[in-house]
Amino acid sequence: MRNFKFYNPTKMVFGKDTISSIGQHVSSYGITKVLLLYGKGSIFKNGVYDTVISSLKDNNIQYVEVTGVKANPVVSKVREAINIMRENDTEAIIAIGGGSVIDSAKAASAGFYYNGDVWDFFGKREEVKRALPIFTILTISATGSEMNSGGVITNEEEKKKWSFGSPLLYPVVSILDPSIQSSLPPIQTANGAIDALSHVFELYFGGTDKTDMMDELSEGIIRTIIKHTPILLKDPENYDSRSELAWCATLALNGINGTGRVGDWASHSIEHSVSVLNDIAHGSGLAIVMPAWMKYVQNKAVDKFARFGEKVFNITEGSKEEIGLQAIEKLREFYKSLGAPITLKESGVKKEEIDFIANNAAMLEPLGTLMPLYKEDITKILEIAFE
Amino acid sequence: MRNFKFYNPTKMVFGKDTISSIGQHVSSYGITKVLLLYGKGSIFKNGVYDTVISSLKDNNIQYVEVTGVKANPVVSKVREAINIMRENDTEAIIAIGGGSVIDSAKAASAGFYYNGDVWDFFGKREEVKRALPIFTILTISATGSEMNSGGVITNEEEKKKWSFGSPLLYPVVSILDPSIQSSLPPIQTANGAIDALSHVFELYFGGTDKTDMMDELSEGIIRTIIKHTPILLKDPENYDSRSELAWCATLALNGINGTGRVGDWASHSIEHSVSVLNDIAHGSGLAIVMPAWMKYVQNKAVDKFARFGEKVFNITEGSKEEIGLQAIEKLREFYKSLGAPITLKESGVKKEEIDFIANNAAMLEPLGTLMPLYKEDITKILEIAFE
Known part of the structure; x- marks a missing residue:
């Protein structure tokens, strides 16, 4: 640790x-x-x-x-x-x-x-x-x-x-x-859940530190959000689910979940550059960018992505690489089921804008800790995210 | 919540x-x-x-x-x-x-x-x-x-x-x-782990509040302690395991793990009365008292004890009652494997002292939240704990 x-x-x-x-x-x-x-x-x-x-x-x-x-x-x-x-x-x-x-x-x-x-x-x-x-x-x-x-x-x-x-x-x-969150439009509840999940992912996949307890905490938060968010989309006044999601979102980024390890935060930086141009909601931006980042860096943390697949989506069939990739796909499907956009195209970004976004994000390069990202990496991630 | x-x-x-x-x-x-x-x-x-x-x-x-x-x-x-x-x-x-x-x-x-x-x-x-x-x-x-x-x-x-x-x-x-904990005698490492586990159990089994996120956190702490404590008994200088156990023990009782629910604390009170008489280590006392308490109250929280068996010991065969009882037995075996006493008799308590201990604990009666305990309950728990 x-x-x-x-x-x-x-x-x-x-x-x-x-x-x-x-x-x-x-x-x-x-x-x-x-x-x-x-x-x-x-x-x-x-x-x-x-x-x-x-x-x-x-x-x-x-x-x-x-x-x-x-x-x-x-x-x-x-x-x-x-x-x-x-x-x-x-x-x-x-x-x-x-x-x-x-x-x-x-x-x-x-x-x-x-x-x-x-x-x-x-x-x-x-x-x-x-x-x-x-x-x-x-x-x-x-x-x-x-x-x-x-x-x-x-x-x-x-x-x-x-x-x-x-x-x-x-x-x-x-x-x-x-x-009081019962009256939120469903997409805002969904975006909040996606934002909170993204904070966990940034910390969970941020590096190669061995931290069993923090992995357990992260997986607990992820599973709880994945369980309760769909309930809220059907039943916005469900107080149990509201309180679970709310406390999960706080725990995701109150510091505890970051103890003993570093966070990556490249996806957040890239999303910031997407939304500075398009003014889309942060959660929706992350629903698009983070799975694309995951695909791009998965080979730097094959074991961790496989663990994610097993512990969160119960995927046990296939090689570690395959389990990891399946998990990323499952996550995208989950985001889609919440009503979030999962491609840049859907959210109104034009292909020719990718260069502007990549340049904007590259002002802070290198991004991330799991794999330091430069402009060409950021461009590739945005291309994966495009459609 | x-x-x-x-x-x-x-x-x-x-x-x-x-x-x-x-x-x-x-x-x-x-x-x-x-x-x-x-x-x-x-x-x-x-x-x-x-x-x-x-x-x-x-x-x-x-x-x-x-x-x-x-x-x-x-x-x-x-x-x-x-x-x-x-x-x-x-x-x-x-x-x-x-x-x-x-x-x-x-x-x-x-x-x-x-x-x-x-x-x-x-x-x-x-x-x-x-x-x-x-x-x-x-x-x-x-x-x-x-x-x-x-x-x-x-x-x-x-x-x-x-x-x-x-x-x-x-x-x-x-x-x-x-x-610096590398130089601790094995039994002290074990007692520390048992004490930390007991704090989690007090909160996990304390009542009937529905708290998925807290259950996840508790189970994460329990699994991490159960994984790393045996490693430390063989390899006391293993820094990864020392740090996992140490941070788990802090997280078990720094307040986070108690959010949204009540703790029971009857086992702690009973243990205090055991050790006020016998001056045995708190962790060892808990290794004896807590599983006995669990057996006595299991029928008040059948689902929770079954969940404990599934999530912590991967027990899936049998009725919920059976899974819960098997889990309590597994926990006792785990404590035994750490070198802790698991009966009052082993730890030097005499049968005729049970009444003194029960009277001492009953000064604060009723104990606990899952099931309020009075002197006759405390006596029965001590009898279960005896051998």
């Missing part, structure tokens, strides 16, 4: 009817004025907004609002949030939404005390020295951002969808009530 | 050659004087003591020492530590050892600021209001105390081995170098 450090101080409050405790949690830190950050109007429809406002009022917490965070969140919105927070002397951020809103909150929280432009944390890898406390109310399980210290933001002018992170950016408290 | 809160701020520093960083960690919190708490002389033999002292000196940290913490740690030693700390104005505790030392450190840390007697936290369930920071260097993987907020201490006059806990008692930093 590889040496590691694990640290995750986020307080997770999980379960039914927990959102109304937000005011109390915020107040317990002596905070009296916050920024509310959210996306579209869905939190008005599902009652979350009203619950939060009422809880803040009960606890004498003032608030200002920034709304309109997009699915692939942009740095211009982060800058807007920073300005509003500075004008209003807010002491914390409450992010109400999914990964996009929480990642935007993390960037704004880091940018609040920083003299330069917030993109420096991404482009120049500037270190975060101080940050405002972040509270989150999760409305869609996918990215794990509610219980980790990283985020991904798009610089729309520079066409860069890049990540950043700092131990200062763990949310202080995250509230996760799975029942 | 049951509502839950998860919070665990301990920084875990895991891997080879990590112990020499202790001084730096302590110093980073502005701490200049500590209590070193440890047990017997093993840390002189394996070099841990010298590494710690040298690191403290390099970081200008003064220290006083309390030594002689026993395997079933006693409150009189905790009182001694509190007195020494008060006399010397220590600002933190460094616990070097296993669960006994860390649990003693937790009690001393809570007692330092408390006006009454430290046993009040156990006997009167007094709430911990303030505590000294605790740093740990783990020398045997078993209890998980290095990454949780609870502990068990014996009041030798009152013959009570009771637990306590507080969110203030999470160690600030825990250093876990699995390689």
